Amino acid sequence: MIRPLHASRLEQAWTRSVFETLFPTxxxxxxxxxxxxxxxxxxxxxxxxxxxxxxxxTVSPVFLLRRPALFSHLIAxxxxxxxxxxxxxxxxxFRSFFTLLKAIGAMxxxxxxxxxxx
Amino acid sequence: xxxxxxFADDIExxxxxxxxxxxxxxxxxxxxADFVVIGSGASGAVAAATLTAAGHDVxxxxxxxxxxxxxxQPSLAHGMRTLFRGGGAQVTFGRSNLILMQGSNVGGTxxxxxxxxxxxxxxxxxxxxxxxxxxxxxxxRALEPHFEALEKALKxxxxxxxVLGEQNRLFGEAARRLGVVAEPVPRFESGCVGxxxxxxxxxxxxxxxxxxxxxxxxxxxxxRLYSSARVERIVSHEGRATGVVARFxxxxxxxxxxxxxxxxxxxxxxxxTPNLLRRSSVRSPALGQYFQVHPGVSIGGRFDRPIRxxxxxxxxxxxxxxxxxxxxxxESVSLQPELMAMNIAGAGHxxxxxxxxxxxxxxxxxxxxxxxxxxxxxxxxxDQVFYTPTRLDMERxxxxxxxxxxxxxEVGALEVWPxxxxxxxxxxxxxxxxxxxxxxxxxRAYNLIATHLFGAARIGPxxxxxxxxxxxxxxxxxxxxxxxxxxFPSNLGTxxxxxxxxxxxxxxxxxxxDAKGRLR
Numbered sequence: 001m002i003r004p005l006h007a008s009r010l011e012q013a014w015t016r017s018v019f020e021t022l023f024p025t026x027x028x029x030x031x032x033x034x035x036x037x038x039x040x041x042x043x044x045x046x047x048x049x050x051x052x053x054x055x056x057x058t059v060s061p062v063f064l065l066r067r068p069a070l071f072s073h074l075i076a077x078x079x080x081x082x083x084x085x086x087x088x089x090x091x092x093x094f095r096s097f098f099t100l101l102k103a104i105g106a107m108x109x110x111x112x113x114x115x116x117x118x
Numbered sequence: 119x120x121x122x123x124x125f126a127d128d129i130e131x132x133x134x135x136x137x138x139x140x141x142x143x144x145x146x147x148x149x150x151a152d153f154v155v156i157g158s159g160a161s162g163a164v165a166a167a168t169l170t171a172a173g174h175d176v177x178x179x180x181x182x183x184x185x186x187x188x189x190x191q192p193s194l195a196h197g198m199r200t201l202f203r204g205g206g207a208q209v210t211f212g213r214s215n216l217i218l219m220q221g222s223n224v225g226g227t228x229x230x231x232x233x234x235x236x237x238x239x240x241x242x243x244x245x246x247x248x249x250x251x252x253x254x255x256x257x258x259r260a261l262e263p264h265f266e267a268l269e270k271a272l273k274x275x276x277x278x279x280x281v282l283g284e285q286n287r288l289f290g291e292a293a294r295r296l297g298v299v300a301e302p303v304p305r306f307e308s309g310c311v312g313x314x315x316x317x318x319x320x321x322x323x324x325x326x327x328x329x330x331x332x333x334x335x336x337x338x339x340x341x342r343l344y345s346s347a348r349v350e351r352i353v354s355h356e357g358r359a360t361g362v363v364a365r366f367x368x369x370x371x372x373x374x375x376x377x378x379x380x381x382x383x384x385x386x387x388x389x390x391t392p393n394l395l396r397r398s399s400v401r402s403p404a405l406g407q408y409f410q411v412h413p414g415v416s417i418g419g420r421f422d423r424p425i426r427x428x429x430x431x432x433x434x435x436x437x438x439x440x441x442x443x444x445x446x447x448x449e450s451v452s453l454q455p456e457l458m459a460m461n462i463a464g465a466g467h468x469x470x471x472x473x474x475x476x477x478x479x480x481x482x483x484x485x486x487x488x489x490x491x492x493x494x495x496x497x498x499x500x501d502q503v504f505y506t507p508t509r510l511d512m513e514r515x516x517x518x519x520x521x522x523x524x525x526x527x528e529v530g531a532l533e534v535w536p537x538x539x540x541x542x543x544x545x546x547x548x549x550x551x552x553x554x555x556x557x558x559x560x561x562r563a564y565n566l567i568a569t570h571l572f573g574a575a576r577i578g579p580x581x582x583x584x585x586x587x588x589x590x591x592x593x594x595x596x597x598x599x600x601x602x603x604x605x606f607p608s609n610l611g612t613x614x615x616x617x618x619x620x621x622x623x624x625x626x627x628x629x630x631x632d633a634k635g636r637l638r
Contacts, residue, residue, distance in 0.1 A: 022465045034195065041198075041205030044498050050207075076466070083465045088539075092562040095539060096215060099460075099565060104207070106459040107195040110473060 007035050011051060014058045017072035019105040021079040026109035034108045050104055053097035057086065125187040125323040126330040127224075136337040140346030140366035141183060146373045149342065151177040152380040152633070154362050156349050156394070159226020160615040161602040161622035162385030163328035164268070167336040168626035169383070174633065176341040177376050178333070179364055181348040181390075182222035185229070187330060190319040194456040197318030201230050204500075210492070212506035214561040216413060216568045220387060224345050225329025227615070231569070232316045232433035232451075233305040233325045234613040235274040237265050237620075242610060250607045251579050255588045256621060264620035272306035272326045274616075281312030283430010285480045289450035290435045292525035300437035300448070314452040316432035347374050352382050352398035352598060359398075359598035380633045381597030385622065388571035391604040392494045393501045395575060395585070400594050402585045408576050409492040410609040411568035413507050414485035415515060416451060417522050418461025419531040424477045427452045441611055445487040446518040448525075453481045460565060461535055463543035482526065484518030485570070486511055487611035494574045507566070512559035515566075520554035527551075539563035570614050575604035589632070590625040601625040 007015065012032055020026045039047050058071045061078070064085050071082060086098040125131070155166040158180040166178045185200050198206035203222035209215040221227035240258040247257045254260055268274075277286065282302070293300035306326040313322060323330060337343055346367040353361045361377040384391050392406045436449040453461070455476050462472045462479075472479065492505030507515075523534045527548040534545045540558045542550070557563070578584025581593040586605045592598040601622040603614055610617060 023459075023470060024467060025470055037199055038195070038205055038207075042207040043204040043209075043500050045500075045502075046204065046207040046209060080466045087463075087465070092214070095562075102465070103460060106456040107198060110456040110459045111193065111195070111454070 007039060007051065011054060014070075014072055015054050017079070018054060018057055018083075018101055019109055021076065021083060022102055022105045023109035025112060026105070029108050031108060038104065038107070046100075049100055053101050056097060057082065057101065060086070126334045127184070127186040128188060129186075132334060132337050136342055137184065138342070138344045139184065140344055140374070141368050143366035143368045143372055143374070144370050146375075148375045148377070149177050150377045150379065151175045151342070152378070153177070153383055154179060154376045154378045155383045155385060156362065157226065157385035157387065157390075157602065158224045158333055158343070159221065159328060159385065159387065159602075160228050160618040163225065163228075163332035163336070164619045164622040165383050165385055165601050165626040166341055167332040167339070168623050169630055170336045170339040170341045172627070172630040174380065174630060176336065178336065178341055178343045179347050179349055179362065179374075179376070180224050180343065180345045181367070182224065182226075182345065184224035184329065184343075184345040185319060187319070187321065187323045190321045192315060192318055192321065194318060194454050197230070201319055210503040210505040210568065212492070212504055214506070214564070214566065216411070216505060216566040218389070218503060218571075219567060219569045220389065220571070223329070224333055224343065225327045226387070228327035229319050229329050230317055231615065232303070232431070233307055233327070234433060234436075235269065235272065235304050235306050235616040236612040238610045238612060238614075238617040246607045250577070250584075252577065252607075253579070253588060255577070260624060261617075261620045264623040265616065268616060268619050268623065272331065273308050274304050274306050276302040276304050277431045277434040278310070281310050281431050282434050283312055283314065283427070283452065284425045285427055285452060286430050286434030286450045288425070288480070288529045289482060289525070292529045293435075293437055293439075295528050296525060298437050298448075298521070298525070299439040300435055303431070303433055303436050303449070305431070310431060312430045314428050314430055314432050317454070344374060349386070349394060350397065352384075352394065352595075354398070354595055354598070358596045381599060381629070383599045383601055383626070383629065385600075385602040387602055388574050388604040388606075389494055389501045389503055391600060391602055392574040393496045395592065396496060398595075400585070400592055402581060402594055404576060404583055405585050406494045406574050407491070409494050409503065409505065409574040410490070410572045411488055411492070411505060412485045412570040412609055412611075413488050413511065413515065413566045413568055414483055415519065415537070415564050415566050416453070416461060416481045416483040417519055417526070417537060418458060418479060418481045418535040419526040420472065420475075420533050421478050421480060421530060422532055423530075425480045426477050427458070427480060438612070440518065440521070441487070444514045444517055445489075445611060446514055447485045447611065448518060448522060449483050449485065451481055451483050461537055463535055463537070480526070482522045484515055484522060486515050486518065487609050505568070507561045509559055512561055512564070515564065516554060516557050516559055520551060523554065524548060524551055537565060570609065572603050572606040572609045572614070575600055576607055577605040578607075590628065599625065599629055
């Protein structure tokens with residue numbers, strides 16, 4: 001079975017900025033390990049979809065905010081504006097990117113979001 | 119002093135040498151048996167236990183690992199990675215992507231589902247018989263003794279009031295107030311403590327999935343199990359299946375060759391079985407066609423009082439009230455925060471504020487007996503499903519979500535999150551129910567999930583239109599039997615595992631009887 005390649009350090013950093021925006025509780029999570037383990041388990045199409053979603057969100061401020069900056073360089077409120085644009089987009093593939101990032105991000109970061117953890 | 123075994127899947131409780139963990143295999147190996155059973159889920163475990171009990175020498179091959187009760191963890195991420203196929207991240211292709219949930223471990227999906235044990239209705243079985251000319255093979259009379267035996271063996275009973283939990287109790291209460299017929303779910307369990315953790319495997323060992331029941335039973339009776347061993351192809355000689363070639367999922371990935379004196383029984387699921395047959399040179403035009411699912415979707419709500427989803431049966435109440443008129447089933451469900459997050463709109467602090475008040479959140483779901491037919495193909499090196507719900511399917515799902523919204527407000531929801539593109543992010547009262555009437559019926563507007571999978575190697579009397587004959591044997595290859603839900607002529611409208619088990623038990627008894635007579 002085809003497996004996606006390991007995420008590079010740059011991709012890991014981009015993913016962290018997206019996940020921490022979705023779930024501010026994500027700061028202490030060992031995301032490198034999480035991504036390594038999950039990309040190894042995911043089907044090729046889903047793994048590549050996740051990496052594509054991270055890449056597209058990362059460069060999207062250029063188009064969405066008309067600003068020559070990567071997502072990870074934005075302030076928190078602008079990051080949320082970008083993610084909201086994906087979440088509510090009329091283009092299915094962009095909404096799917098948001099859903100995929102939120103689903104995988106939730107697995108990494110949402111378990112302890114409730115008061116006192118689980 | 120050695121502690122006594124506590125769980126049926128403890129190493130100490132199994133015969134020595136009965137289980138080979140393929141994750142540690144370093145060299146190629148060969149085995150010989152009467153039957154090779156491929157898969158250890160609802161069908162494979164029952165088939166293997168039935169054949170072993172009848173005196174046959176059986177080897178069971180399972181692609182996933184054996185995550186035994188003692189090593190299960192509450193983390194959803196860990197559970198998805200170790201117990202589900204593709205880390206729980208499989209999707210279908212089509213107009214929209216449905217999340218395709220399949221267990222991949224010893225015990226299969228029975229390890230990770232809610233243990234719901236419902237029979238296929240007599241009416242449906244009679245329709246199968248009539249429309250697909252099954253000559254009574256899967257008729258109500260043929261299956262009745264198997265349903266009875268399995269319900270007894272697996273201690274099937276409705277959820278006890280003590281472990282109902284508030285999210286299940288409220289479902290029953292809302293249904294009663296609105297005149298919707300609903301009942302506690304019958305499940306296979308022995309002393310459920312209501313830990314709401316079915317999805318990541320029952321750490322209490324109370325859910326009677328295949329990994330703690332029929333698989334250990336089969337091993338104690340002489341069967342051998344190879345886990346983490348993926349079957350690459352079925353080997354045949356002069357039109358007869360004679361064994362399989364598998365590959366261990368270890369670093370060295372050595373091969374495992376199993377010679378089957380009497381034949382090969384495929385129980386690999388409605389997605390994996392068709393492609394395995396295709397890789398094994400079965401060329402039926404019907405192979406991979408007529409694939410059906412129960413598409414489902416959940417809806418979230420927020421309450422002014424604690425619901426505490428982490429206590430109670432994972433799924434404790436359901437309603438078949440709309441099964442005939444609208445083909446959907448409504449059910450309560452306990453979600454972990456990681457999954458509940460998907461029912462809450464937005465991101466950032468708004469999202470985490472809701473999750474901080476997780477105790478006050480609740481989710482219910484609708485599962486549809488979809489009319490759409492999909493297909494299963496080998497694609498991108500994996501098993502790929504192509505599936506798009508019909509417009510009528512989506513209209514019915516929309517109706518189901520409207521009913522659930524009304525039910526949630528009936529028992530005091532402060533707000534309900536529809537989770538549908540184009541709908542408001544939040545509905546604040548039953549006065550807004552009309553919003554559902556204008557909701558999109560495009561499947562791309564919904565976060566759909568498919569957990570029950572059927573067809574793609576259908577049973578039938580002739581090779582035209584079917585893959586498997588009425589003796590459960592492939593039309594094109596003798597001594598290759600299929601006993602999983604891929605042979606179902608259609609979806610069921612109810613949770614399928616009990617019906618899968620009953621058909622596997624029926625089929626295995628028939629195969630055993632043939633093996634002692636006709637087969638040499």
